[in-house]
Structure formats: C-alpha cells, structure tokens
Amino acid sequence: MLQDAPSPAETVLDVAGLAKSFTVARSWLGRGRKSLRAVDGVDFSIRRGETLSLVGESGSGKSTLARLCLKLIEPTAGRIQLFGRSIESLPPRAMRPLRRNLQMVFQDPFASLNPRLTVGQILGEPIRNFRIAPEADIAARVEALLARVGLPADVVSRRAHEFSGGQRQRIGIARALAPEPQLIVLDEPVSALDVSVQAQVLNLLGDLQAQAGYAYLFVSHDLAVVRHISHRVAVMYLGRIVEIGPVERLFSAPRHPYTEALLAAVPDPATRHRAGTRRRGTGLRGEIPSPIDPPSGCAFRTRCPLATERCARERPALMAGKDGHAVACHVRQD
Amino acid sequence: MTEPLLRIDQLRVRFDTPEGVVHAVNDVSFQVGAGETLAIVGESGCGKSVTALSILRLLPSPPARLAGGSIRFQGQELTSLGETALRQLRGDRIGMVFQEPMTSLNPVLTIGRRLTEGLRRHHGLSRRAARERVLALLERVQIPDPSRRLDQYPHELSGGMRQRVMIAIAVACAPSLLIADEPTTALDVTIQAQVLDLIGELCEAMGTAVILVTHDLGVVGDVADRVVVMYAGRVVEDAAVDDLFSRPLHPYTQGLFAARPNLTPTVAGQRARLTEIPGMVPSLRAGVTGCAFAPRCRAATAQCRAQTPLLRPFDSSGHAVACHHAGGDA
Ligand SMILES: Nc1ncnc2c1ncn2[C@@H]1O[C@H](COP(=O)(O)OP(=O)(O)OP(=O)(O)O)[C@@H](O)[C@H]1O
Ligand SMILES: Nc1ncnc2c1ncn2[C@@H]1O[C@H](COP(=O)(O)OP(=O)(O)OP(=O)(O)O)[C@@H](O)[C@H]1O
Ligand SMILES: [Mg+2]
Ligand SMILES: [Mg+2]
Numbered sequence: 162m163l164q165d166a167p168s169p170a171e172t173v174l175d176v177a178g179l180a181k182s183f184t185v186a187r188s189w190l191g192r193g194r195k196s197l198r199a200v201d202g203v204d205f206s207i208r209r210g211e212t213l214s215l216v217g218e219s220g221s222g223k224s225t226l227a228r229l230c231l232k233l234i235e236p237t238a239g240r241i242q243l244f245g246r247s248i249e250s251l252p253p254r255a256m257r258p259l260r261r262n263l264q265m266v267f268q269d270p271f272a273s274l275n276p277r278l279t280v281g282q283i284l285g286e287p288i289r290n291f292r293i294a295p296e297a298d299i300a301a302r303v304e305a306l307l308a309r310v311g312l313p314a315d316v317v318s319r320r321a322h323e324f325s326g327g328q329r330q331r332i333g334i335a336r337a338l339a340p341e342p343q344l345i346v347l348d349e350p351v352s353a354l355d356v357s358v359q360a361q362v363l364n365l366l367g368d369l370q371a372q373a374g375y376a377y378l379f380v381s382h383d384l385a386v387v388r389h390i391s392h393r394v395a396v397m398y399l400g401r402i403v404e405i406g407p408v409e410r411l412f413s414a415p416r417h418p419y420t421e422a423l424l425a426a427v428p429d430p431a432t433r434h435r436a437g438t439r440r441r442g443t444g445l446r447g448e449i450p451s452p453i454d455p456p457s458g459c460a461f462r463t464r465c466p467l468a469t470e471r472c473a474r475e476r477p478a479l480m481a482g483k484d485g486h487a488v489a490c491h492v493r494q495d
Numbered sequence: 496m497t498e499p500l501l502r503i504d505q506l507r508v509r510f511d512t513p514e515g516v517v518h519a520v521n522d523v524s525f526q527v528g529a530g531e532t533l534a535i536v537g538e539s540g541c542g543k544s545v546t547a548l549s550i551l552r553l554l555p556s557p558p559a560r561l562a563g564g565s566i567r568f569q570g571q572e573l574t575s576l577g578e579t580a581l582r583q584l585r586g587d588r589i590g591m592v593f594q595e596p597m598t599s600l601n602p603v604l605t606i607g608r609r610l611t612e613g614l615r616r617h618h619g620l621s622r623r624a625a626r627e628r629v630l631a632l633l634e635r636v637q638i639p640d641p642s643r644r645l646d647q648y649p650h651e652l653s654g655g656m657r658q659r660v661m662i663a664i665a666v667a668c669a670p671s672l673l674i675a676d677e678p679t680t681a682l683d684v685t686i687q688a689q690v691l692d693l694i695g696e697l698c699e700a701m702g703t704a705v706i707l708v709t710h711d712l713g714v715v716g717d718v719a720d721r722v723v724v725m726y727a728g729r730v731v732e733d734a735a736v737d738d739l740f741s742r743p744l745h746p747y748t749q750g751l752f753a754a755r756p757n758l759t760p761t762v763a764g765q766r767a768r769l770t771e772i773p774g775m776v777p778s779l780r781a782g783v784t785g786c787a788f789a790p791r792c793r794a795a796t797a798q799c800r801a802q803t804p805l806l807r808p809f810d811s812s813g814h815a816v817a818c819h820h821a822g823g824d825a
Binding site: 219425426 | 656685688689714758768771773
C-alpha cells in the first residue's frame with residue numbers, strides 16, 4: 162500500500178511557520194493575561210493519497226493544528242497553501258467555495274451529528290450547499306455515499322441516535338465524503354470505538370483512500386493505530402513538531418528521545434507475546450509542562466534523559482535528514 | 496484446597512429500567528488469589544464495571560438488582576453482609592480506583608482534607624498524625640511537592656496527578672484487594688505507564704491483589720497474572736495471561752487479538768487489512784438464547800444458536816472457555 166513519493170504537483174496542503182496563540186487568564190482568579198502558544202511554528206505538507214498522522218500527548222497542539230489547516234480558526238502567523246494557493250488570509254467569503262475540498266471527521270460521532278436530522282438530511286445538506294449535484298440527483302448521491310461506507314440504503318430516514326458508535330462514525334465519514342473533498346482531517350476518529358468496530362472503520366478509511374486518493378491528516382494518540390494507517394508521522398510536543406518521517410523509519414528507528422519514550426510506553430500485546438516479559442520502568446518521568454511558560458531552549462529538555470546545557474539555551478530546529486526523516490534535537494541530529 | 500482471597504460464583508445482576516430488564520451480568524464466576532493481579536477485559540457494555548462494582552455493592556439500587564450468586568471475600572459472604580460491615584471493608588481491606596478521578600474526588604474538599612478524613616475515620620488518628628501519614632502517602636505515589644498539594648483542589652491537578660491521589664487513598668490502609676476500573680483509560684500513554692507501574696509496585700510491596708478492569712489487551716499483557724474475558728455479560732474465557740496470549744481459545748478472544756493493530760506488525764513494511772469482527776455487540780435488554788457471540792462468529796453452528804455454552808476447564812492449567820467448539824472443530 163505504501164506508494165512512492167508523488168510529484169510535488171500532487172501536494173494538497175502545505176503549511177509553513179504555522180502558529181496559533183491563545184490569550185488566557187494566567188490563573189483561575191483571572192489576574193493577568195498570558196499568551197499560550199498552542200501551535201508554535203510548524204511546517205509540513207500532505208500529498209494526494211497520503212496519510213500524515215499527528216501524535217503527541219494531550220495538550221501538544223494536535224487538534225489546534227488540525228483546526229488551523231481547515232481554517233476553522235485563524236492562524237497567528239504562518240502560511241497555508243491549498244493546491245499551491247495561499248489561503249491563510251482569505252476572508253470567509255472567498256474561502257467558502259474552497260471549503261468543499263477540506264472536510265473533517267470528529268472523535269465523537271454522537272456529538273457531531275444533529276439529532277433532529279435524518280441521515281438523508283445530514284448527507285444531503287453538503288451536496289446541496291456545495292452544489293455537487295442537481296436537486297433531482299441528491300437522493301441517488303446519498304444512496305451511493307451510504308453504499309461506500311457500508312451502510313444499507315434504508316437508513317436514510319433514520320436519525321443519528323438510532324445507530325451504534327461504529328455506524329455513527331460511518332455516517333460522519335459519509336458526510337465528510339459528500340462534497341468530494343481532497344483533504345479529510347480526522348481528529349481521533351476511532352478513539353471512542355471498541356477494537357472490533359475500530360478495525361471496521363480503519364479498514365473503511367484505507368479502502369476509501371485507495372479508491373479515491375484522499376489525503377488524510379489523522380490525529381491520534383494511539384500509536385498502534387497510527388502505525389497501521391499512516392504513510393508519514395509527525396510527533397508533536399508543546400506545539401512543535403519534534404520529529405517527522407516515513408512511518409516505518411519513525412517506528413523502527415526513532416531519533417527524538419521523546420518519540421523513543423512514547424513508543425516505549427505503549428503496552429503492545431505483540432511485543433510482549435514475543436519477548437514474554439513485562440515492560441517496566443522504560444517510561445518517561447514527569448508530565449508535559451504548561452504551554453503558558455514552556456521551558457527555554459528545547460521544550461522537552463525537562464523530561465529528557467539526554468539533555469545537555471545547550472538544550473536549555475538553544476531551541477533545536479527541525480533538521481531534514483535523509484529519506485524525509487527530520488528531527489529537532491541537538492543531541493541526535495549531529 | 497485453600498479458599499482464594501475472592502471467589503465470585505454465578506453472579507447475576509439485573510437493571511430494572513422502564514424499557515425492560517437489562518441482563519448486565521450473567522452467571523459470572525471467577526477467583527482472585529492473594530497478591531494476584533486479575534484483569535477483566537472486554538468491549539464497552541460487556542459488564543466489566545457492573546461486575547467490579549457489585550463486589551462492594553456500589554451500584555445504585557434500584558435500578559440494579561442482585562439476581563443471584565455469591566461473592567466471598569476472605570471467607571466471608573458479601574452479598575448478605577450488612578451496610579455497616581460493608582462500609583468497613585471499603586477503603587480498609589478493599590480499595591477502589593475509578594476511571595475519572597474528578598468525579599470521585601469531592602471538588603470542594605482540598606486534597607489534604609479528602610485524604611486525612613479517611614485515615615481519621617478508619618484509624619482514629621489525630622489531625623497531626625493523619626497529616627503526617629498523608630504526606631508520606633503522597634510521597635509514596637510520587638507526587639512532586641506533596642505539602643503544597645495538600646492545600647490544592649482536585650481541578651488544580653492534572654489527570655495523572657488526580658489518579659495518583661486516588662491511588663494514595665485506595666492503598667492508604669494497605670488493603671488486601673484493590674479494584675481498579677479503567678484507571679488509566681483517560682490518561683496519555685506515558686502517564687498511563689507511570690500509573691500502572693505505580694499500582695504494580697505498591698501492590699507488590701503490600702501483597703495486595705488487584706482486579707484491573709480494562710479494554711486494552713496491551714495493558715493486560717503488561718500487568719496481569721490472570722485474565723477474564725467478558726462478552727455480553729458472561730465470562731467467555733479465563734486463563735493465565737501467558738496461556739491467553741499464546742493460545743486464545745474463544746473465537747471472540749481471537750477476534751480481539753486480530754482486530755487490534757500492532758506496534759510491531761508481523762510482516763514488516765506491509766499494512767495488511769485488519770481482521771474485523773463483523774456486526775456489533777448484542778443488546779442485553781432481553782436474555783440471549785444460545786451463545787451471545789454466535790451472530791458474529793464464523794464458526795457458529797446450530798448448536799451455538801440453541802444452547803448457551805458454559806464456562807468449562809479446557810486443560811489442567813486452569814484455562815477455561817465457554818465455547819462449544821473451542822480448541823477443536825472450530
Ligand atoms: N480556545 C482555546 N483557548 C485557550 N487555550 C486553548 C484553546 N484551544 C486549545 N487551547 C490550549 O492549547 C493547547 C493545545 O491544545 P489542543 O487541543 O490542540 O491539544 P491536543 O494535542 O489536541 O490534545 P488532546 O490530545 O487532549 O486532544 C492546550 O494547552 C490547550 O489547553
Ligand atoms: N444504571 C444502569 N441502568 C441500566 N443499565 C445499565 C446501568 N448501568 C449499566 N447498565 C448496563 O449494563 C451493561 C454492562 O455495563 P458495564 O458498565 O458493566 O459495561 P462495561 O463493560 O464496564 O463497559 P465500558 O467499557 O463501556 O465501561 C451495559 O449493557 C449497560 O448498558
Ligand atoms: Mg485534541
Ligand atoms: Mg466500565
């Protein structure tokens with residue numbers, strides 16, 4: 162399934178120096194305003210037919226980055242190009258026709274589907290809004306969408322709450338497919354699902370991509386799922402990408418100490434079964450620091466077993482190595 | 496044979512709801528030995544929490560109703576035990592940790608108040624002595640800067656810290672049994688590893704047995720000695736962890752292993768399709784006839800649809816399975 166790198170002409174999304182700060186009250190008493198850098202200068206691109214996954218601990222900025230790419234929130238700095246066209250400063254009106262190319266699937270299919278609407282209405286709306294098909298063809302389109310996500314046609318008249326979690330996620334995916342997008346951003350799309358149903362949805366996403374060449378930006382904290390679905394993976398820590406590269410390389414030869422620690426922390430039935438031993442004490446000490454007052458230099462240094470004095474002084478840049486594998490670490494990039 | 500620490504026999508729990516009776520737990524039996532870690536795994540709604548909560552009678556009743564069975568802890572029958580005696584057991588000989596510590600920590604009590612309260616009630620310690628003990632406890636669960644934490648409220652702590660506090664409360668009286676219901680499900684993988692290690696170390700040191708409820712087979716492999724797999728309110732397989740991982744017998748257990756993507760794929764560089772378990776879990780609103788897994792099982796026969804398979808020993812190692820075709824003609 163892994164393809165060769167497509168030509169640059171097939172780049173769907175390209176972001177550079179992307180940043181987002183939020184203004185927050187410093188304490189819960191509300192004294193003093195502070196800036197929180199949720200996303201702090203991020204570069205990457207996604208090509209047609211490619212899945213780029215974002216991983217990292219809670220609060221590392223994955224969802225904020227995903228929402229920036231969809232222009233659901235405005236960036237504080239940086240550039241976002243969709244098919245080579247800058248969209249970061251497009252006003253909503255100019256953005257509207259481009260939106261059909263950018264769709265989203267959320268974690269909680271329950272919360273993201275309007276309980277008053279039937280499945281037919283939920284799926285018909287984007288087809289109508291983006292004028293994908295004439296009114297007379299909408300019913301047939303909806304039926305075709307349902308078939309693509311493996312739901313029977315007779316569900317059109319039912320409402321979202323009548324479905325199981327896995328079925329609701331299929332409806333959420335069908336809704337994202339309705340305007341025939343190029344890029345689909347999926348924020349924890351299988352996190353709420355049981356493993357047996359998770360497998361169904363992951364297979365569906367793989368099949369759809371193989372058929373139609375969708376680009377996926379896939380947000381997940383589940384590294385096993387990420388390994389399965391991705392072509393490339395970006396590891397985030399406190400708003401920055403600390404390592405990015407092809408999935409096989411990143412998992413078999415991680416370079417950033419944070420990536421190593423994340424992988425070591427995953428309890429994996431397969432490795433356990435082979436080694437017959439228990440993981441103990443390979444984990445990371447301490448917790449992710451507050452993004453309001455991040456550590457100087459490399460943000461990871463406070464938990465890093467390799468940190469040197471230079472790491473406190475100088476922020477490491479994300480340096481491209483061979484095979485598109487890049488790491489932001491003073492110790493590991495020399 | 497000596498009596499195990501905990502022995503559950505033919506436990507049956509029903510919920511009486513306006514829409515009908517929910518058959519949440521059906522004839523569940525298992526044992527936990529002293530110092531042993533037993534994991535209960537299975538998908539959402541299969542009855543893991545209801546089973547765990549039944550032990551200390553923590554389910555709201557109504558709608559919950561014990562419809563049969565026995566729960567013996569240290570030789571004592573719990574199902575007929577009075578409320579006062581049961582309350583004595585809670586937090587003394589049996590500790591509990593839940594998934595979301597925010598809901599089990601009183602938001603208006605400081606961490607210090609919450610912790611000292613239990614100690615003073617169970618052990619009649621003075622305020623000073625209790626505070627000393629609590630500081631020692633917070634240190635034991637590796638909370639940085641413990642004296643400052645005493646004056647903080649639950650919402651001021653991270654999820655991982657709150658779970659450490661819950662663990663401190665649960666193990667304060669060195670219980671014989673710790674019941675942990677998805678204690679790390681809401682936590683990041685690095686914090687999960689820390690919390691699991693912490694539970695493991697503390698319980699090993701005190702000789703505390705653990706019932707760990709989880710849906711994550713990876714976690715099971717890391718921490719459990721024995722595993723009980725539940726499906727639709729029943730135990731479908733019960734085995735030592737190594738036996739379960741090297742030879743899962745029930746088609747559902749096999750399905751769980753196959754459906755889960757692995758960190759280390761068996762065929763390097765190749766992303767095979769995941770093996771799906773078709774369909775979905777049955778509703779527990781009506782009693783199920785036959786094997787509840789039959790509608791999703793590739794090996795199901797007419798016998799499976801007609802007759803409920805009972806949990807029976809498969810070999811002498813204590814590996815038990817509830818499947819008409821396990822191990823052979825499946
Ligand atoms: N609207 C907002 N206002 C203020 N702070 C915000 C806002 N949205 C996000 N943040 C903060 O930005 C940081 C990154 O949040 P984000 O939701 O992007 O993280 P995440 O990686 O998606 O985490 P999770 O795994 O928990 O979903 C966090 O510290 C969060 O508290
Ligand atoms: N208060 C209640 N009223 C009615 N039914 C209930 C109640 N609590 C639980 N149930 C039902 O009992 C069954 C078992 O629920 P339980 O909470 O034990 O599942 P679980 O295995 O812990 O699932 P999860 O992994 O989602 O926590 C479910 O079908 C559930 O709907
Ligand atoms: Mg998020
Ligand atoms: Mg539960």
